[in-house]
Amino acid sequence: MSSSDADAARNDAQVFIDTFQAIKGEVSKMMVGQEEVIDGVLIALMAGGHVLLEGVPGLGKTMLVSSLGNALDLTFSRIQFTPDMMPADVRGTSVLVETEGGGHELQFEEGPIVANLVLADEINRATPKTQSALLEAMQERQVTVGKRTIKLAEPFCVMATQNPVEQEGTYPLPEAQLDRFLFKLVVGYPEEADYKEILRRTTGSFDVELKSVSKAKAVNKMRKIVRSVPVPEHVEDYAIKLVMATQPESRYAPRIVNEFVALGSSPRGAQALLLAGKVKALLAGRFAVAVEDLQSVALPVLRHRVLINFSGLSEGVNPEKVVSEVLGAVEARTGAKA
Amino acid sequence: MMSNTSPSFQDGAGAPIREDLDAIAERSGRDMTAAYGRREFGRILRASLPLVALVPLFFLLTQLAYWRGGGDPRFLPALLVAALAIGLPLLFASLGSREARRTSFARSRALGEVDRQLALEGRLQAADDFVHRPLPTGFELAAIEDAGTKTESAKAAILSHRPAVIDWGRWSVVWAAVGVVSLLLLLWVGTFDVRRKFRPATLDTQLASMAGDVSESPDDESSDPVPAPELSLQLPLDTGTKAAQAPAIAEQAEASPDVSESVKESAGKTGAGRSSGALSSSSGSESRSTPSAQGQSSDPGEPEDKAKPKPKKKPTASPEDAAPEEKPEEEDSGSTAGKGSSKGSNKNPTASEWKSRDQVTESDDQDIEDDEEAEDDEESQESRGGVQPSLRDRRPPVSRDLQIGFGNRSDPDANGRGGPSEQKKSRGVASLVLGVPIPDRIKGRPGPGPTKITQERIEPQAEQPGGLEGAPRMERSNPTGPLSSLDLEPDLKALVRRYFLSRRAKP
Known part of the structure; x- marks a missing residue:
């Protein structure tokens, strides 16, 4: 045990906080309001996860992601998902090119997935076949085309957007795809006070220019710092109980889960809870994850991992309500007699 | 923000923090145990509150029953019952509270309670966990040191543990009120003779x-x-x-x-x-x-x-009192008699429509009389050999006229066999269907009855056969004369002619 280690940890934590705030400040130049959404996107980025942004059109989802790409100085690519898009359009394919000698050869052309920040816009408009092209990239951080495997450069983050309305002609994301997103953030309407600033910035004569405040290397370092945050045992237990409480017929499941939930969270949910909780703990100035950190990230982590059954849909039960009930139930049990 | 001024955690320097955590956990656990004991006291007291009312009431009821049974009421131990009613809930609550005070809380929970009350966000719990790890990392050390800055305030803080607020509810008040009334009643009864x-x-x-x-x-x-x-x-x-x-x-x-x-x-x-x-x-x-002697068709x-x-x-x-009551009946019979209907005329098969209707209404009400007459008919049938049909109902034949019934009412004579009835019954069809029993229309007899068989016994008598003797056939003595030509059809004649010609043609 060394005090220098503790000092180094404190320094790392301080660097993390400073970088995080700098990135957030730069993104906030473009995004007015939406503090929680910006925090959520940055937390997911620092935790090494992917984000699914859901909101009605015109709320700045695409602009948020593109602003983040500019602020981080990362390679950024945007994929506009359409119904006629094919997996090769995402991963890349071999094209016939003419050589110098006049011959022709097949040359692999990387798809837009090979980037640090990938904006999958309107991801639910592509067919499941095309959507599944993202599965390997999001989980394994690599793309396999034929016999060629391409390791994706870190940091790699997919930020997908989808529109909760206009469901006609769309393909809801399968559970395997949803589970790979660390967060599902719901972008709501801005506050009344934010409207003036939005109008002033977007309808005025001056353009907002974002400068790069961080590099890919800095982001990777921040990710390592996040990974080094310790988790006390009781917090691990709490994360496990939270995830198990979303699973029907488990010993921690409240009544609403047993009655209205068809599918609960997977162990990926517990991983996401702890990773996001670590970022939250660092941002809160602590060196260990607390129960409060898990509670604060439980909703974006678990809301897309809870599948409501038909009975729940008919009763108007939504995942947010289920997660809220789960938090209350598990919180009550943590106070049980030892 | 991060606290850079943290105590050193090198070479056993964490021992004071560990001792502080021990002290905090011990004190918190003790306080929680006491609070839990108090909570259990209140909870059991609330649960056993009905005893305050039930014990005196039970005592009063038993004494009342004993008194009504002839025994001497024993109201002397009223004070003892009152003490029992009050003392039992307290005894139970005390026992439960003492049992609860033996429960020990986990160390992590005790520290977690301190974290919760002091809004330390799990710092003490995390530090207590990291302290016991063999090789703490830099972040774990930082977490322990971070918690060390909070231990002094945690030790000095006065914590109030309130496990759970007991909801006494309205029923507790009701039971308490009933208990007080019961005790007062018990004491009053015990005071007076x-x-x-x-x-x-x-x-x-x-x-x-x-x-x-x-x-x-x-x-x-x-x-x-x-x-x-x-x-x-x-x-x-x-x-x-x-x-x-x-x-x-x-x-x-x-x-x-x-x-x-x-x-x-x-x-x-x-x-x-x-x-x-x-x-x-x-x-x-x-x-x-009386009406039968008058020959009226009114209902007898x-x-x-x-x-x-x-x-x-x-x-x-x-x-004189009975006369006014019989007067309407006489008027009714008079009205029917004015239409000329009489019982004797009803037996006529050619009775009018009105007469047959009246007879039907009479027969519906003559069940008792018919039963008596049925026995007479059976006796007469037996005396006649049982071959005659039953005539006990003495009903006229069904009218075959096709007139519509009386007004809008259905024809009372309608029996489904003929005449203006609603639904006709098929006749003879049931006999064509195998297994369909044909009910006997003679009332009181399931079968056609015994049939008289008139048979004469004739003894066989031998007959003498006439004698005929055989003789050889003789020649015809007389010529038969010209044969009459057969009067055949022309075709047959031609056929016969062709036959004989063909026979002649053959050699």
Whole structure:
């Protein structure tokens, strides 16, 4: 045990906080309001996860992601998902090119997935076949085309957007795809006070220019710092109980889960809870994850991992309500007699 | 923000932090145990609060039952019961609280409670966890040091543990109020001498009522020797020593007039009632014979039905009283007689429509009379050999006319066989279906009855056969003469001609 280690940890934590705030400040130049959404996107980025942004059109989802790409100085690519898009359009394919000698050869052309920040816009408009092209990239951080495997450069983050309305002609994301997103953030309407600033910035004569405040290397370092945050045992237990409480017929499941939930969270949910909780703990100035950190990230982590059954849909039960009930139930049990 | 001024955590320097955490955990656990014990005391007290009301009520009820059974009420231990009613819930609550105080809380939970109350966000819990790890990382050390800055404030803080607020609820108030009332009632009953105040008065009234019954009972006993009044005479002799039998005696004394009344009713039914019934039946037969003698088609059963209740309601009614009641019947019979219908004319097969209808209405009400006549018919049939059909109903043949029924009503003569009826019954069809039994239309006989067989016994007699002797065939003595040509058809003639020509043509 060394005090220098503790000092180094404190320094790392301080660097993390400073970088995080700098990135957030730069993104906030473009995004007015939406503090929680910006925090959520940055937390997911620092935790090494992917984000699914859901909101009605015109709320700045695409602009948020593109602003983040500019602020981080990362390679950024945007994929506009359409119904006629094919997996090769995402991963890349071999094209016939003419050589110098006049011959022709097949040359692999990387798809837009090979980037640090990938904006999958309107991801639910592509067919499941095309959507599944993202599965390997999001989980394994690599793309396999034929016999060629391409390791994706870190940091790699997919930020997908989808529109909760206009469901006609769309393909809801399968559970395997949803589970790979660390967060599902719901972008709501801005506050009344934010409207003036939005109008002033977007309808005025001056353009907002974002400068790069961080590099890919800095982001990777921040990710390592996040990974080094310790988790006390009781917090691990709490994360496990939270995830198990979303699973029907488990010993921690409240009544609403047993009655209205068809599918609960997977162990990926517990991983996401702890990773996001670590970022939250660092941002809160602590060196260990607390129960409060898990509670604060439980909703974006678990809301897309809870599948409501038909009975729940008919009763108007939504995942947010289920997660809220789960938090209350598990919180009550943590106070049980030892 | 991060606290850069943290205590050193090198070479056992974490020992003070560990001791601080131990002290904090111990104190918090102790406080939580005490709070949990208090909570359990209140919870069990709330659960056992109904005993405050139930114990006195139970005691009062048992004493009341004992008093009504003839025993001496024992109100002396009222204070003891009151003490028991109050003491039992307290005893239970104390036992539960003492048991709860033995429960020890986990160290992490005790520290977590401190974290929660001081808003430390799990710092003490995390530090306590990291302290016990063999090789803490830099972040774990930082977390321990971070918690070290909070231990002093945690030790100095006064924590208030409130495990869970007990919801006493409205029922607790109700039980408490009932308990207080019960205790007051118990003490009031125990204070006053209830036996002197209530017992003599009730006993005297019962004895007085029994004495009155005894004075009246000999008259009843003379009419019918029922054993109940005897009991009423014997029991008061024992009541001087046994007060428990007083209510029973009073009940029996009250029940004795009923018994005598029942005896009176039974005696009246056996004698007078039977004779009155005979009178009514005879009068009914007289009233029935009156319209038949007049030859009217009015219902003969009605006077019988109306005449029967009259002697029961007014057995001593004078003939003048009965005359106005018979007057409407005479008017009804007069109205039918004015249409010319009579019972004798109904037997005519060519009776008019009105007559047949009247007869049908009569036959519906003549079931009793028909039953008597059916036996006579059967006897007459047996005497005639049983071959005659039953004619006991004496109904005319069904009218075959196709007139529509009387007004909008259905034809009362309609039996489905013919005439203007609603639905026709098929005749003879059922006999074509195998297994369909054909019911016999003769009432009272399941089968056609015995059939008289007239058969003569003829003994066989031998006959002598006539003698014929055979002879050889002789030549014809006379010529047969010209044969008459067969009158064949031209085709046959041609066929025969061709046949013989072909025979001749052959060699």
